[in-house]
Amino acid sequence: MAGTGERDEARSVFVTGGNRGIGLAIARRFAAAGDRVAVTFRGDRPPTDENLLAVRCDVTDGQQVDQAFKEAETAHGPVTVLVANAGVTHDRLLVRMSEEDFTSVIDTNLTGAFRVARRAVRGMLARGHGRIVLVSSTAALHGAAGQTNYAAAKAGLVGFARSLTHELGPRDITCNVVAPGLTETDMSRALTEEQRQHLLSNTPAGRPAHPDEVADAVEFLARAGYVRGAVIPVDGGAGLGH
Numbered sequence: 537m538a539g540t541g542e543r544d545e546a547r548s549v550f551v552t553g554g555n556r557g558i559g560l561a562i563a564r565r566f567a568a569a570g571d572r573v574a575v576t577f578r579g580d581r582p583p584t585d586e587n588l589l590a591v592r593c594d595v596t597d598g599q600q601v602d603q604a605f606k607e608a609e610t611a612h613g614p615v616t617v618l619v620a621n622a623g624v625t626h627d628r629l630l631v632r633m634s635e636e637d638f639t640s641v642i643d644t645n646l647t648g649a650f651r652v653a654r655r656a657v658r659g660m661l662a663r664g665h666g667r668i669v670l671v672s673s674t675a676a677l678h679g680a681a682g683q684t685n686y687a688a689a690k691a692g693l694v695g696f697a698r699s700l701t702h703e704l705g706p707r708d709i710t711c712n713v714v715a716p717g718l719t720e721t722d723m724s725r726a727l728t729e730e731q732r733q734h735l736l737s738n739t740p741a742g743r744p745a746h747p748d749e750v751a752d753a754v755e756f757l758a759r760a761g762y763v764r765g766a767v768i769p770v771d772g773g774a775g776l777g778h
């Protein structure tokens with residue numbers, strides 16, 4: 537039944553940055569449930585999983601986004617679940633941050649999500665059904681020194697999701713945000729030990745998240761029909777729900 541979260545068929549799922557880290561864990565979760573899953577990759581590291589369709593796509597390029605959706609839709613049918621997960625960091629204190637450091641992070645993390653969401657929503661509107669999940673960060677909610685670019689992009693996703701929620705109105709199309717805290721991936725392994733310890737000292741769970749624990753929240757949002765414009769922290773209690 538539409539909007540109740542019940543499933544009657546394999547979904548066509550599209551995960552940006554699904555070739556590694558959190559995106560790969562999310563993609564594997566959907567594939568394990570029997571969904572048809574396309575993941576984007578840029579370089580020479582497409583995932584080797586047999587049940588994932590790897591489509592080349594840099595989310596900073598609208599033409600590549602369109603082409604990747606065409607490939608996914610040809611193989612799997614119209615995308616009904618979009619996970620905008622691709623992200624980068626270029627951390628610097630503001631006084632040392634170049635305009636390029638700032639705009640490139642916005643272009644991938646925020647405008648990239650806009651490009652894929654706009655492309656996906658067209659088909660979702662035609663079908664009257666869809667689930668969009670944007671991968672933000674606790675940096676969006678608490679800020680972080682050296683991350684004015686990244687936090688601004690990730691906070692932008694919250695306003696984006698809530699505005700789109702208003703636009704979609706009563707249709708069975710949802711847009712929500714997950715905000716992970718420190719999660720064990722290549723991105724967090726690039727942090728210094730001092731940065732890790734600082735983050736963990738403010739995390740009641742006392743450990744980083746495993747990417748599968750972010751996938752738990754995404755899986756829920758891809759099913760739920762009445763959760764809209766929400767931000768779900770997956771942060772081991774660092775924000776105590778915020």
Ligand code: NDP
Pocket residue numbers: 552553554555556557558559576577578579581593594595596621622623624644648671672673674715716717718719720721722723724
């Ligand atoms: P990784 O660095 O492990 O992976 C980043 C992914 O994003 C890769 O698949 C990468 O592809 C892809 N990507 C980056 N730029 C682009 C682009 N322009 N076009 C398409 N794909 C791109 O990071 P995580 O798995 O940790 O991060 C996933 C998401 O989770 C990000 O949005 C990140 O900001 C967010 N996050 C991560 C946290 C953490 O502690 N790890 C905490 C909070 C949020 P490629 O392999 O081609 O580089």
